[in-house]
Amino acid sequence: MSEQYLIDYMYVMIVFALGVVAASSPLIISTLIGPPSVKTKTLEPYECGMDPYGSAWDIRFNIAYYLYALIFLAFDVDILYLFPVAAAYDKVSGIRGVVELVIFIGILTLAIVYAWVKGVFSWAKKRKAY
Numbered sequence: 705m706s707e708q709y710l711i712d713y714m715y716v717m718i719v720f721a722l723g724v725v726a727a728s729s730p731l732i733i734s735t736l737i738g739p740p741s742v743k744t745k746t747l748e749p750y751e752c753g754m755d756p757y758g759s760a761w762d763i764r765f766n767i768a769y770y771l772y773a774l775i776f777l778a779f780d781v782d783i784l785y786l787f788p789v790a791a792a793y794d795k796v797s798g799i800r801g802v803v804e805l806v807i808f809i810g811i812l813t814l815a816i817v818y819a820w821v822k823g824v825f826s827w828a829k830k831r832k833a834y
Contacts, residue, residue: 771824774815781811 789805796804819825 768824771819775819775824778815779812 785808786805789801790809
């Protein structure tokens with residue numbers, strides 16, 4: 705190996721060592737100057753300093769929360785496909801690239817319309833549990 709490769713590897717190792725030091729230094733500093741932790745074992749979860757009441761299994765979330773999460777995840781992944789299109793936009797012929805982009809965004813729009821027709825975006829009024 706030539707000396708230039710060794711110098712390049714040395715730079716990589718220095719950056720790696722600095723990364724390890726930067727990641728571990730907050731942990732070391734917090735253990736050195738932080739107060740001693742009280743290790744009491746309880747079966748109750750910590751809820752912002754307030755005493756918890758009831759069971760965590762009593763809370764029931766509406767299915768709409770999960771549907772919103774799935775829709776967000778689907779569109780988040782679809783947006784990732786738009787980045788390569790934007791990066792290679794100058795390498796594609798003008799009208800063909802625009803047509804492909806419009807078709808892709810049209811399919812995404814159809815997914816939103818489908819979810820809207822199925823009633824995903826309508827919230828039912830909550831009933832109070834007594």
